[in-house]
Amino acid sequence: MSNLALNQRTKIRASSSDTILKAFIYISIVIVALLCFIPFWIVFINSFASEGAIMQDGFTLIPSEFSIDAYKFILRGAQVWRSYGITIFVTVVGTALAVMVSTMLAYLIASPKVKYRNVIGFMTYFTMIFGSGLVGFYIMIASWLNLKDNILAMILPYVVNPFYVFILVSFFRDLPQELSESAMIDGANDMITFFKIALPVSKPVIATVSLFYALVYWNDWWLALLFIDDYQKQPLQMMIRKLMANVNMAQYVGGTTNYGAVIPTMGIQLAIVCITIGPIILLYPFVQKYFVKGIMIGSVKG
Amino acid sequence: MVNFRGIIGFFSGIKVDIKKNPYLYALGIPGFLFFAFFSYLPMFGHVLAFKKYRVSDGIWGSEWVGLDNFKFFFSGHDWINVTRNTLLLNTLFLFMTTVIAIAIAVFLNEIRSEVFKKLAQSVIFLPYFISWMVISLMVFALLNFDAGIINRTLVSLGMDKVEWYQDASKWPAIMSIVYVWKFAGYNSIIYLAAITGMPQEVYESAKVDGATRFQMIIRITLPMLAPTVITLVLLGIGRIFFGDFGMFYGIIGDNPALYSTTDVIDTFAYRSLRQLGNFSMSSAIVLYQSMMGLVTIGLFNFIVKKINKDYSLF
Numbered sequence: 001m002s003n004l005a006l007n008q009r010t011k012i013r014a015s016s017s018d019t020i021l022k023a024f025i026y027i028s029i030v031i032v033a034l035l036c037f038i039p040f041w042i043v044f045i046n047s048f049a050s051e052g053a054i055m056q057d058g059f060t061l062i063p064s065e066f067s068i069d070a071y072k073f074i075l076r077g078a079q080v081w082r083s084y085g086i087t088i089f090v091t092v093v094g095t096a097l098a099v100m101v102s103t104m105l106a107y108l109i110a111s112p113k114v115k116y117r118n119v120i121g122f123m124t125y126f127t128m129i130f131g132s133g134l135v136g137f138y139i140m141i142a143s144w145l146n147l148k149d150n151i152l153a154m155i156l157p158y159v160v161n162p163f164y165v166f167i168l169v170s171f172f173r174d175l176p177q178e179l180s181e182s183a184m185i186d187g188a189n190d191m192i193t194f195f196k197i198a199l200p201v202s203k204p205v206i207a208t209v210s211l212f213y214a215l216v217y218w219n220d221w222w223l224a225l226l227f228i229d230d231y232q233k234q235p236l237q238m239m240i241r242k243l244m245a246n247v248n249m250a251q252y253v254g255g256t257t258n259y260g261a262v263i264p265t266m267g268i269q270l271a272i273v274c275i276t277i278g279p280i281i282l283l284y285p286f287v288q289k290y291f292v293k294g295i296m297i298g299s300v301k302g
Numbered sequence: 303m304v305n306f307r308g309i310i311g312f313f314s315g316i317k318v319d320i321k322k323n324p325y326l327y328a329l330g331i332p333g334f335l336f337f338a339f340f341s342y343l344p345m346f347g348h349v350l351a352f353k354k355y356r357v358s359d360g361i362w363g364s365e366w367v368g369l370d371n372f373k374f375f376f377s378g379h380d381w382i383n384v385t386r387n388t389l390l391l392n393t394l395f396l397f398m399t400t401v402i403a404i405a406i407a408v409f410l411n412e413i414r415s416e417v418f419k420k421l422a423q424s425v426i427f428l429p430y431f432i433s434w435m436v437i438s439l440m441v442f443a444l445l446n447f448d449a450g451i452i453n454r455t456l457v458s459l460g461m462d463k464v465e466w467y468q469d470a471s472k473w474p475a476i477m478s479i480v481y482v483w484k485f486a487g488y489n490s491i492i493y494l495a496a497i498t499g500m501p502q503e504v505y506e507s508a509k510v511d512g513a514t515r516f517q518m519i520i521r522i523t524l525p526m527l528a529p530t531v532i533t534l535v536l537l538g539i540g541r542i543f544f545g546d547f548g549m550f551y552g553i554i555g556d557n558p559a560l561y562s563t564t565d566v567i568d569t570f571a572y573r574s575l576r577q578l579g580n581f582s583m584s585s586a587i588v589l590y591q592s593m594m595g596l597v598t599i600g601l602f603n604f605i606v607k608k609i610n611k612d613y614s615l616f
Contacts, residue, residue: 017516018515018516021516026413028405029406029410030422032422032426033422035483036426036428037428039443039444042444043436043439046443054449057454058448058451059443059446059449059450059451059454061451100332101332101333101336104330104332104333105333105334107326108326108330108333111323113322113323114326116315116316116319123337124337127341129596130345130592130596131588131592132340132341132343132345132347133344133348133585133589134571134572134588135575135581135584135588136343136346136348136350136585137340137344138347139344139581140339140344140347141340156336156340159336160333160336160337165333189325190326190329191328191329219431219432219435220433221433221435222548226576237435237436238435240435240439241552244438244439244442270443273436276433276436277432277436281428284424284431288427291427292491295492296495
C-alpha cells in the first residue's frame with residue numbers, strides 16, 4: 001500500500017519535472033531555429049527594400065519601403081545571365097561526371113573479388129589526410145594542364161571526393177552478392193553486371209551522392225578564385241564576391257556605364273545572394289531527406 | 303632497409319589481380335586518373351619547399367636551396383601567429399559545434415510532435431546548404447558599421463556602435479558563432495541518427511523504475527552517444543591544422559586589421575602564392591601544415607588505440 005503511494009508520488013514528481021524539461025526543450029529549439037532562419041530572412045526581405053530605406057534604417061526585419069530596383073538592375077544586365085549559365089553548366093556537367101567516375105571507383109573498392117581493394121581504398125582515404133598542397137595543385141592546373149580561365153578548371157578537381165566515394169562503397173558492400181553472382185553465371189562480365197545490375201538497384205544512394213556533388217559545385221568559388229580571372233567566365237558565387245568588393249558596378253553588372261538613376265548598391269548585393277541561393281531554397285524541401293540519408297550512411301559506416 | 307622483395311611481390315600481386323578482374327579495374331581507371339592528376343601528382347609541388355622557384359625554370363629546373371624557405375618562414379613571427387590561430391579557432395569550432403549539436407540532437411529526440419520536429423530540423427539544417435560567400439554577406443548585414451542590424455540595435459538601446467571589422471579581438475567569438483551556425487545542424491543529424499539507433503528497451507525499463515526524462519538523458523542518452531562523439535571529435539582533431547579557407551577568405555577576405563586573430567595557415571599560404579607570387583614560401587608553409595596534420599592524426603590514432611581499439615580510425 002505505502003509502496004504504491006510512493007510510486008505514485010515519484011510519478012507525479014517525474015511528470016512535473018518532465019513538463020518543465022519539455023517546455024525548456026521546445027523554447028530552446030524554437031530559439032535555435034529562429035537564429036538559423038533570421039539571416040536568411042534579413043537577406044531576402046532587404047533585397048526588396050528600397051536603397052533609401054536601407055540607407056536610412058539600415059538592414060531591418062521589415063523594411064519601411066519596398067522596391068524591386070535591385071532585381072531590375074541586375075536582371076537587365078548581361079553578367080548575371082552569363083554567371084548563371086556558368087554555374088548551371090559547371091553543376092550539371094560536374095555532377096554527372098563526378099557521379100559516374102565515383103560510382104565506378106566505389107564499385108571496384110567494394111568488390112570482394114578484388115584482392116587489393118583495401119590498398120585502393122587507403123589510397124583514396126590518404127588524399128583526405130595528406131593534402132597535395134596548394135602550390136602543386138595550382139601549378140598542375142594552371143601550368144601543366146593549362147586550364148587557366150577554362151571552365152574545366154572548375155569541374156575536374158572535384159570529380160572524385162573520397163567522402164562521397166565511401167558512401168557509395170558502403171552501399172555497394174551491402175548489396176547481396178547473389179545479384180552479381182547470378183549475372184556472372186548468365187555470362188555477364190563485371191562491367192555489364194555493374195551497369196545492368198548494380199547501378200539500377202543503387203538509384204537512391206546515387207541520388208544522394210549526386211545531390212552532395214551538385215551542392216559542392218553550386219557553392220564553390222575557391223576554384224574560380226584560383227583559376228578564373230576572366231570575369232565573363234566566373235560563376236554566381238564569384239559575382240557575389242565581385243559585388244561586395246568595390247567594383248565599378250554599372251559596368252560590371254550591365255556591361256554599360258549608361259545607367260541614369262542612382263545604383264542600389266546594397267540592394268544589388270542582397271539580390272545577387274537571393275538569386276544564387278534561390279534554387280537551393282526552392283529545392284530544399286524535396287531533397288533534404290536525401291542529404292539526411294547520406295549523412296547517416298557516411299557517419300555510421302565511415 | 304627497404305624490403306624490395308615485398309615491393310616486387312606487391313606489384314606482381316596487383317598484376318595478377320588485374321588479370322583476374324580486368325573489368326573491375328577498368329571501372330576504376332577514370333577515378334585513378336583523377337586522383338593522379340589532382341591529388342597525387344600535385345604532391346610533387348612539395349619539392350618546391352626546398353627550391354627557389356622560377357616560372358621560367360619550372361619545378362625541376364629551379365635551383366635547390368635546402369632549408370632556406372623554412373628558415374625564412376620560421377624566422378618571422380607569422381608562423382607562430384597563423385599556427386596559433388589555426389589551432390585555437392579549430393579547437394573552439396570543434397568544441398562549440400560538438401556541444402551544441404549534441405544538445406540539438408538530444409532536444410529534437412525529446413520532441414514528440416513529428417511535424418514540429420521535422421520543421422525545426424529542416425530550418426536548423428538549412429545553413430549547411432549555402433556557401434561561405436553568401437554567409438559572408440549575411441555577416442556583413444549583421445555587423446556592418448552603418449547599416450548593420452547589430453549596430454542599429456545597439457544604437458536604439460542607447461549604446462555606442464562597434465567597429466566590428468576593425469576589432470580583431472572579437473573575431474574568434476564571431477567566427478565560432480558563424481561556424482556553429484553553419485555546421486551544428488549537420489552534426490546534429492549524425493548524433494540524432496545515433497540516438498534513434500539506441501535500443502528502446504533501456505528507456506522503457508528506466509521509465510518503469512520512475513526515471514524522469516532528464517535523468518534518462520543524462521544517464522542513458524549521453525553515455526550511449528560517447529562512441530559517436532569520440533569518432534567525430536577525432537576526425538575533427540585530425541584536421542586541426544587545416545583552416546577552412548572558404549570560411550576565412552570569404553568572411554575576412556583581405557582585411558589586415560583582422561589578421562592577428564583570423565589569419566590561418568591556409569589563408570597565409572594563399573596570399574603568399576597569389577598575391578606575393580612566392581611559390582617556394584607557400585610550398586614550405588603548406589608542407590609544414592601537411593606534415594603537422596599527418597603527425598597529429600597519427601599520434602591521436604595511436605593514443606586512442608591504446609585506450610580503446612574500437613575507437614581508432616585505422
